[in-house]
Amino acid sequence: MSLRSGTKIGGQHRCRAGLGAMVTLGLLSFLITAVHPSPAVAQERPRTILDMLFGGQPQRRPYRIRPTVEEPQPVRRQAPRRSERKSRSTAPAPKAAASASAKPAPAEKSGEAKTVLVIGDFLAASLASGLKDSYADNAMVSVKASVNGSSGLVRQDHYDWPEKLGPLIEEDDPAVVVMMIGSNDRQPISGNGGSLSLRSPEWNAEYQRRVDEIADIVTKHEVPLVWVGAPSFKFDRMSEDMVYFNDLYRQAAQRVSGEYVDIWEGFVDEADDFIYSGPSVDGQTVQLRNSDGITMTEAGNDKLAFFARKAIDRFVATDRPVNALSDDGAIVLPPLAIAATAVRSPPVSLADPSLDGGDALLGGGATRIGLSLEPSPREKLVLNGRGTGHVDGRADDFAWNDKASAVAAGDKPVAYQGSLDLNKIRQEQGIKPLPEMPTILDAIMDDWSQSNAEAQAPN
Known part of the structure; x- marks a missing residue:
């Protein structure tokens, strides 16, 4: 090595x-x-x-045990009720310490207030809540809800509406009965003969009989009936059944001369599909249905009442009291008039919900029919040949005029006012008539004579 x-x-x-x-x-x-x-x-x-x-490790922050804090769940804001919106627009801004959810006190109802009786299932309860807010400032209309949330027309063993409805009407003496039901009726009908499956021919016949029975009970008590249809739901099969139910409700209401209120379009989109949110009664986009796709929010309650009130107002519109005595104690009678003699009509508010077929203005009462000695404008024109006043220059001045007064202005004719003076022409040379026109034969003979004379003349 x-x-x-x-x-x-x-x-x-x-x-x-x-x-x-x-x-x-x-x-x-x-x-x-x-x-x-x-x-x-x-x-x-x-x-x-x-x-x-x-090398050493970089400086790191020490581990710390952080306490578990539950994050707050987002709260969905809903549109305020109509009574709250009205109070907020007129009242001054509340202080920070005041509660924002405080509800204004409703108007005290009059002893002569007409009662609106709302009956049905849990959607009828939502409708009643919206109607109470809608009529909160009306002292002459009182809304009473007699509902059972889980009731229907199928399970009469749970709640028998044909048995309960008559005593309710006799107890409350309503001016109108508002019915909204059907959301719990998607189930078989049980009877002595067995169970009838949903939407079978036998089930359809029995359910229609029960719907007609409700309408007959209301009519028997001589009370108007307003039947509010069912809305669409989150589940397609459920919505399909509601379409069938609504057709039966419409037929039953119309058979007894009642009113049927169709609310379907207010809770679907352009494609006729279920929606959670949509326009409110004020036109703002709000949440109308809860997360279950069945129940209503407060904004949905207001929208239900908006549709139903159009029909309800026709039966609860109150007449103004007539003062039979004047200040000096004399008796004052209402004027006798008929519609044909009317020459003017009161203005109609664009916000009046009765414009879609009502017979009278909201709060105006029925039209008084009586005898009038004054002929109507139609009679003056058709029978007597007279207009409405013969005002010169007006479009309804149809009087015949020979224009004599306009042509003969004293001793001077109308032409005298122009640039040609007829009197001067008459005095100087007079008016000479035009020579007579020769006949065709005379013209031919004259032309032939003139031609011969020219031919015989020497050159």
Whole structure:
């Protein structure tokens, strides 16, 4: 072995020995640190061998145990009720300490207020809530809800509406009965003959009989009936059944001369699909249905009442009291008039919900029919040939005029007012008549004579 080889081998032994010593020191230091950690190091991640060989680890923040805090769930804002919106628009801004959810006190109902009786299932309860807010400021209309949330026309063993409805009408003496039901009726009908499956021919006949029975009970008590149809739901099969139910409700209401209110379009989109949110009664996009796709929000309640009130107002519109005595004690009778003699009509508000077929203005009452000695404008024109006043220049002045007064202006004719003076022409040269036109034969003979004369003349 040469000197160079011996030197190389010795160097390798020294390197290995140094590396082994460093590893040994690192292990000892790791064990000491693990057995007796310092307070500062105890909160840090343990150092590895690579960290000790190739440098210290970067400074890290100590681990901390953070307490578990439940994050607040987002709250969906709903449109305020109509009574709240009205109070907010007229009342001054409340103080910060005041509660924003405080509801204004409703108007005190009059002793002569007409009662609107709302009956049905849980959707009828939503309708009643919206109607109470809608009529909150009307002292002459009172809304009463007699509903059973889980009731229907199928499970009469749970709640028998044909049995309960008559006593309710006799007790409350309503001016109108508002019915909304059917959401719980998607189930078989059980009877003595067995169970009838949903939408079978036998089930359809029995359900239609029960719907007609409700309408007949209301009519028997001589109370108007307003039947509000069912809306669409989240589930397609349920919505399909509601379409069938609504057709039966419409037929039953129309058979007894009642009103059927179709609310379907208010809770679907352009494609006739169910929607959770849509336009409110104020035109703002709000949440109409809850997350279950069945029940209504407060904005949905207001929209139900908006549709139903159009029909209800026709039966609860109150007449203004007539003062039979004047200030001096004389008796004042209403004027006798008929519609044909009317020459003007009162203005109609664009916000009046009765514009879609009502017979009278909201609050105006029925039209008085009586005898009038004054002929109507139609009679004056058709029977007597007279207009409405013969006002010169007006479009209804149809009087015949020979224009004599306009042509003969004294001793001067109308032409005298122009640039030609007829009197001067008559005095100077008179008016000479035009020569008579020759006949065709005379013209031919004259032309022939003139030609012969020219031919015989000497050149």
